[in-house]
Amino acid sequence: MDLSFLAIQALNGLSSASSLFITACGLTLVFGVTRIVNFAHGSLYMIGAYTAATLVPRLLELQFGPLTFWAGILLSALIVGLIGVLIEVLLLRRIYGAPELFQLLATFGIVLVVQDLTILIFGPEDILGPRAPGLRAPVEILGRRFPSYELVLIAAGPVVLGLVWFLLRKTRFGVLVRAATQDREMIAALGINQALLFTGTLFLGAFLAGLGGALQIPRVSAHAGMDLSIIAEAFVVTVVGGMGSVPGAFLAALIIGQLQAFGILIFPKSTLVVVFLLMAVVLAIRPNGFFGRPEVIGGTHAVGIASRKRSVLTPFLWVAVMGALISLPLIGDAYVLKVTTEILIFALFAFSLQLLIGVSGVVSFGHAAFFGLGAYGAALSLKWFALPMEAALPAGLLLAALGALIIGAFVVRLSGIYLAMMTLAAAQIIYAVAFQWVEVTGGDNGIVGVWPSAWASGPVFYYLFTLAVTSIAVFLIMRIIDAPFGYALRAARDSEPRSEAIGLGVRRHRWIAFTISGAAAGLAGGLYAFSRGSVDPTLLGIPTSVDALTMLLIGGIQTITGPLVGAGVLHVLRDLIMPLTSLWRLLLGLSIIAIVLIFPRGIVGSIRAWREDAA
Amino acid sequence: MSTPALLEIWNLSASYGRAQVLFGLTFELRAGEVLALVGRNGAGKTTTLKAIMGLVSATAQKATFKGHSLARLPTYKIARLGLGYVPEDRRIFTDLTVDENLEAGRKAAGPGRSPWTPERLFQLFPNLAEMRGRRGNQMSGGEQQMLTIARTLMGNPDAILLDEPSEGIAPVIVQTMAEAIRAMKAEGVAVLLSEQNWAFAAGISDRAIVIERGEMRFQGSMAELMADERLRADTLGV
Structure with a gap:
């Protein structure tokens, strides 16, 4: 390892920092003004890459001259900017006042829609873009060859930083944007139409995402899946830099670029882990990132279950449901039992999340971490220690609880959007470990042959076993919600300062709740592993976390039984619709958006509201 | 009627959730006058101003400004439309400099009016002239209060809703505030002044409205209110 090699690595780090900054800069600008964390920012990046990879070669054929390539890149970014405007006008404008959980879910709905539309429009193949004319030959640096295009990228980051700085500091638009970042109501009282300001910001943010994506085409081919990988990194950059801070994003991108460039030398497979560990460390020391400011939280942004008088019919309803479930093997075939088993498992998973979101006001966006830890814990102890199911399930639960205990120690120090991002990052770390530590976890293929003990095998017995375990777990969590511990959590959810003022240890309560919730999710994960016979990294991925959130959303976030109903509805719909269409994600995404816009109380919440109105 | 009504409010009511806080207020603000809105803490003064600006949900039989x-x-x-609003809690943009705060408030003046410029405003508030590049978070409460008023004037309003400008600032700055309000009046800007500081309000207002628990108790000239000691003792405690 000589000096020239280190120099080249540092340059590589700088060029990836530049690309990352250009994209993350748009994300942080949009957040600063609209207070929405736009999950779809990665999708805009992906559209930018696909558009440029499709458009630029056609433009180059026209032989307009040497600047055609760059004109094509800018044109692609402009197109993406207009898509951003469309998203603002059609969706974001309607949810500025909504709780942040709904905002995250709605923008994730866009992610799903764009994934299917991208394949529809651009086809399933990866598209490799052309190289930039005039920049094809590498340059020699300290005796080593370095791609000249990368040098252009290295310069592009500071140029964008300078332009954005000029726009924000030296123009009226910038003054108004910074003012709106601070106090939207006052901006309106001064006669400024915030809608235009927000649309303009979204255009700028989307333009930068598109530019970031378009600039990638000579380096990597446009492919499905680049949306979620870039959004995870862009989240880290904005969170580490401080949400809404452009210079913070630049600094964070520089650090992350170098960490990736040199981290790969020390831990060849652990680049993701290094990046997310950085975020964990920074947030533990500076809960608002480098240059972020504390957020105003609570009040209208806390949604969750409220106390209400229980109907006299409730116990009968439970008995009826339990009776029906117990007698299901008498009428259902193996397929019905298998589906119902999975529904029960996901109901427990979603219910464990309800303890965090609805009861504690802790909006976790990485709950799949604990589901996956439970599943992997069970599968690993079966595979490596030859434990039977009866011991492997508790082992999975313990691993998930331990994970939640450790992650929770960081998480409960945070609030609002930082908390959501931290949980997401934690889940991504564990995902990366499962994905990259092939010798132990089997990597992408996961672990197969995870079958239950003989007495519990077969659809009927495994179903009854799952029913017993999930019922007990759900019952215990319900007891917790209605115990003084649950009241304390709800008090802290509604007002943290007031709860502390009456002597509640808010952080400790949340920490315990986080651990319990993780343990319950881990139990669900373990049950799932044995029902499928295998585990793989998707159990830990963002889509699994979003599944749990969607179940909550469908059922109703402000109700106790909502997640149970939501798990059933989502699972049944998926089983019915998925075989019929290749556009399942499109439908799911549109449904999530529709629920957030039209039906935010969910099924159980709406039924209750309807009954209370009638009464 | 000597001067036409600029702002006309008929039967204004407002609620926060289920709690009604304003009960059918009817009043008008005439061009070029200073109208004091006085009442005890919690009487509904701030809510009245916010309701006019559309910042809280409210109903009124009629609410017009310059006929709109x-x-x-x-x-x-x-x-x-030309209605400025200065909130009570001095909501300047603390990340922005004095000049930038003024820029955020700038709107074109109506025809035939000489627009407010930063230079003219600095004559009104000399303290601000010395800190044009300073950020809002490095200013004293009084300076921030001057800046909120100056920022609203940059929009060249025909009328200003001014919420408790004398609250929590040094007595010497209260004097500056009073002079500023007189200067605005001299420029033809009407002022609806919500105040707890009776002496301050009495010194600069032409007419007054007294509200108590969201209901109108008095509307008339300042001289009449000065004369009615019983009403003042009853509703204002002065």
Whole structure:
């Protein structure tokens, strides 16, 4: 390892920092003004890459001259900017006042829609873009060859930083944007139409995402899946830099670029882990990132279950449901039992999340971490220690609880959007470990042959076993919600300062709740592993976390039984619709958006509201 | 009627959730006058101003400014009609400099009016002239209060809703505030002044409205209110 090699690595780090900054800069600008964390920012990046990879070669054929390539890149970014405007006008404008959980879910709905539309429009193949004319030959640096295009990228980051700085500091638009970042109501009282300001910001943010994506085409081919990988990194950059801070994003991108460039030398497979560990460390020391400011939280942004008088019919309803479930093997075939088993498992998973979101006001966006830890814990102890199911399930639960205990120690120090991002990052770390530590976890293929003990095998017995375990777990969590511990959590959810003022240890309560919730999710994960016979990294991925959130959303976030109903509805719909269409994600995404816009109380919440109105 | 009404409010009511806080207020603000809105803490003064600006949901039989209905207008359109608003908690943009705060408030003046410029405003508030590049978070409460007023004047309003300008600032700055309000009046800007500081309000206002628990108790000239000691003792404690 000589000096020239280190120099080249540092340059590589700088060029990836530049690309990352250009994209993350748009994300942080949009957040600063609209207070929405736009999950779809990665999708805009992906559209930018696909558009440029499709458009630029056609433009180059026209032989307009040497600047055609760059004109094509800018044109692609402009197109993406207009898509951003469309998203603002059609969706974001309607949810500025909504709780942040709904905002995250709605923008994730866009992610799903764009994934299917991208394949529809651009086809399933990866598209490799052309190289930039005039920049094809590498340059020699300290005796080593370095791609000249990368040098252009290295310069592009500071140029964008300078332009954005000029726009924000030296123009009226910038003054108004910074003012709106601070106090939207006052901006309106001064006669400024915030809608235009927000649309303009979204255009700028989307333009930068598109530019970031378009600039990638000579380096990597446009492919499905680049949306979620870039959004995870862009989240880290904005969170580490401080949400809404452009210079913070630049600094964070520089650090992350170098960490990736040199981290790969020390831990060849652990680049993701290094990046997310950085975020964990920074947030533990500076809960608002480098240059972020504390957020105003609570009040209208806390949604969750409220106390209400229980109907006299409730116990009968439970008995009826339990009776029906117990007698299901008498009428259902193996397929019905298998589906119902999975529904029960996901109901427990979603219910464990309800303890965090609805009861504690802790909006976790990485709950799949604990589901996956439970599943992997069970599968690993079966595979490596030859434990039977009866011991492997508790082992999975313990691993998930331990994970939640450790992650929770960081998480409960945070609030609002930082908390959501931290949980997401934690889940991504564990995902990366499962994905990259092939010798132990089997990597992408996961672990197969995870079958239950003989007495519990077969659809009927495994179903009854799952029913017993999930019922007990759900019952215990319900007891917790209605115990003084649950009241304390709800008090802290509604007002943290007031709860502390009456002597509640808010952080400790949340920490315990986080651990319990993780343990319950881990139990669900373990049950799932044995029902499928295998585990793989998707159990830990963002889509699994979003599944749990969607179940909550469908059922109703402000109700106790909502997640149970939501798990059933989502699972049944998926089983019915998925075989019929290749556009399942499109439908799911549109449904999530529709629920957030039209039906935010969910099924159980709406039924209750309807009954209370009638009464 | 000597001067025409600029702002006309008929039967204004407002609620926060289920708690009604304003009960059918009817009043008018005439061009070029200073109208004091006085009452005890919690009487509904701030809510009245916010309701006019469309910042809290409210109902009124009629609410017009310069003949334009304010019903269902978004706040920014109300402001664009020429109605300025200075909130009580001095909501300047603390990340922005004095100059940038003024820029955020700038709107074109109506025809035939000489527009407010930073230079003219600095004559009104000399303290601000010395800190044009300073950020809002490095200013004293009084300086911030001057800046909120100056920022609103940059929009060249025909009338200003001024919420408790004397609250929590040094007595010497209260004097500056009074002079500023007189100067605005001299420029033809009407002022609806919500105040707890009776002496301050009495010194600069032409007319007054007294509200108590969201209901109107008095509307008339300042001289009449000065004369009615019983009403003042009863509703204001002065």
